Amino acid sequence: MSTVNVVNAPSWRRRALRIAAALAVAALAAILRLRAVALLPIDYDEDDYLRGGLEYAAAIQRGDWAALTQLNYRPEHPALHKLAYGLALAPFPPATVPDRPTTAAPAPSLPQPHLYVARLVSAFFGTLQVLVLALISPVAGLFLAISTWAIKYTSQAMLEGIPSFTSLLVVACYARGRIRGWRWLALSGAALGLTAASKYLYCVAGAAVAVHWLASTAPRRGARSKVALWRWLRPVLLWAVLAVAVFAAADPYLWPDPVGRLRDSVFFHPYYTQSQAVQSLNMPFWQTLALLFSSVPWHRSVFLVALDPLVTLLAAIGLFGRKEPRLWVTWLVVAAAFLLVWPTKWPQYLLCLLAPVCYLGAAALARWVAMLERAWAARGDWHWRPAWPSSASWIGLRRALPWLIPGLAAAGLLLIYPMIYQFAISLTDLQATSIRDGVTGGVWREVWLGLTGQVSPVTPSALGHGPATRVHYAGPGLLAQVLLSIDEVLAFEIVWTVLAVGTQAALGLGVALLLNRRGVRFTGWWRTLYILPWAVPEFVAALSWSHILEPRFGWLRLATAPWAQQAPALARASAGWMARTDQALLLLLMAALWYGFPFMCLAASAGLRMIPHELHEAAWMDGAGAWTRFRYVTWPLLAPLLVPALLIRAIGAFNQFYLFVVLRPPHPLATLATISYTQFASNRQYAVSAAINTVTVAILLGLVLWFEHKSRASEGLTYA
């Protein structure tokens, strides 16, 4: 081990290289942010925070330092960031910004150079954040430097610059302090105080640190004495106390009346989430995370590159890495969980988890690069040689061919040729009006002409404009357009697949455990009953659920109608479930649960029967309770058996179609299959439908390859 450490120890040269890389990344970040500072139009709320800064600046110019404890325009947000604006604006001639309601549209104009100066302050801290992250991991820093969300919201006079920076310090100093000692830990606590004094939301980083700290130092089960508990909690408490002290010191507005002003400031937010302005937006609960999978959709020309979806995708992969530092995963998970639960969904909230996203994305990339390096180093090794068929198997193919011919012929006509044809269609603009031309070979003509360069592609935006009676070559632009426009559906697909499989597995497993308990009676009857949903065609199941959930005459609506007076919320919910995405999702999940849990129950029952009963007896004799027996005996043995069933249900949920067609939930509750069907059946945009299906096939192919890779890696399974 020691040699490894010596080799990996950063020599001065490595360190210099690393610092140079970080500085280069920070320089890039600075350039991109300066550009945004100059080019971005005035956004919502910038007038508010600029006014806050100008009030402070005026007080400083007057020399009226006591006023700093009395001023805080928009007191729902703590003072520090606005104070920073004030300090920076103090040397400039005074200016005023009118007092307007929070919900007002962006101000038409704001005083210059004050807006410019305030934006520069914000961008300065945004760049510092990139610098710190780049010192930890240059690639992560690069990802953050080019993140359009980070650029936009740290280059406007918002409250994101300082807390983005300090919340990264909270985590980075903590990580270093766990190795280097209390000074860094104290820095982390102080940074948390500054974060809280800038914007409360960013304290999720502090919460993540606390979770990680407590989890990684928890005393073992046997050694839970009072002393041990105190020793466990003390450093975390000290850290938190320091954070509170720094927070109080850094927010002068609190000094005259700490409790009352803090209460008003913090409790403003939960009330605001219930306000009409937020409620009427009706954003689905995963909205912020969906934004993570797209770039800033407005003022595109400001940002030179827009790779945010790619970074998020990398991070999503990095999340599953076994070796990733738990701390960053914890940060991402805590922040994401908070954003999922919190009802207000402003896009700038993304910034509180961009740092871990960029870090995990960089980690995933590094892992792939390392894998490629290994593959290259081992290229002489048989293991990495591509699976060339040996000569024997070519002979084998000749022998197998007579057997394969019927299946190959059928699959070739019904699957393989259509698949290729589908890809070709997705390269054209085929639609209802040009169907005659398409049927008589127009698709192949255009694709041939296009690929040989004899015609130039029509722009995909011309699709749907004007009914063309001829097919045209559109190139890969249509596929790209589809890929860019399905981010909302993809985000829903992820949420949907996870929730649907999770609920089905939970209920299926629970029922299987009950049925497999010794001594439970009538299990045969129950089993037969629970199989019923599986014996009913999916179409009929969806139809009966639609009879229950129909918003006007459905069973649920009629059942709640008599209580319309006493419980209007209930009646409203059952009548208007179509309109609210969250409710619609819940009811869809219920219908999917009904249809899907018997399969999981069967799979779990089959697995449970393979676990020898003696193991339970032994654990029971050793005094293990029911939960311990499940956790340490049943679950480890059962989980691997459930993986194929889980995967099948997951793909089933990802492809869920009939449920959505029959129940017609509101946008964006749709699967790829559903939107493809709508494009075909309602809009008659055949090429768009083909492009969506091409994407589906690509995703499924990726899933199958990944599954095959995993199952081979974990169990050594091959196609024997």
Add this chain to the structure above:
Amino acid sequence: MHRLSASRQALCQAALLLVGIFVLLPLWSLSRLALDGAIKSVPTAFMLWPQQPTLGVFGQVWQRASQSLSFLGLLANSLWVSCLAAGLSVVMGASTAYAFARLRFAGRRVGLLSLLVGAFLPPVALMTPLYLILESLHLRDSTFGLVLVYAAFSLPFCIWNMRAAFQAAPRELEEAAALDGATPLGCFLRVALPLALPAIGTAALVAFLGAYSEFAVGWLFVENGRDVTLAMAIWGMRTMGGVPWSQIAAMAILMTLPVTAVFLVLRKALFDRMAFGSPE
């Protein structure tokens, strides 16, 4: 281990009952509609039981199911399309599945992976190219066109499942038959096929069910009223509007009953052979 105490037994039964009610809820909602003679168009009040219990609704839909076909006509279309699609998948796929199970050849792994991808495709995955192909063959607006479309959905799954069955059968029997002078075809037809028959039946049943309950893609392809299947007819009643809910429910129940009956009878055989498709 100890026996369950009475209170725990009751608790378990109560939990199971709760799940049972959840399972029965939509089925009962459907049956209640179908058994109620009082519903003229849509239900207007919450009823746990039918207001006028009657089997008359079933009689109505039996006599006049859709504009151009009787119920039996629709059922005949459904059975024709589903049986032919399932039969096509199984017959065309059997020997291929056998080759994948028993022989080693170039491209086998790629073939298996493609089969798996094919088995996971959603039903709408190939509708666009199939529409164009069948249209150019003048087969689109016909029951035979539907057969081809549904066979395309079920073929990969059937091959995959039958392969697992052939693999599970003991190889020694075929080797013994070969020693006794049986040709490879003889081994396949006389030894391997009979052994795998239950699993092949399962694959066929799944393919049949897929085609039997499909309606969305069917309506994209078929436009004339005579080539409509039962599931399509029910969906047609639903989207057309004006058809009483009780009639739709009655049709759905008539459509479901035979399948459910077969399913429950074959339950044991089906679940013992249930293959989760793990690639081993």
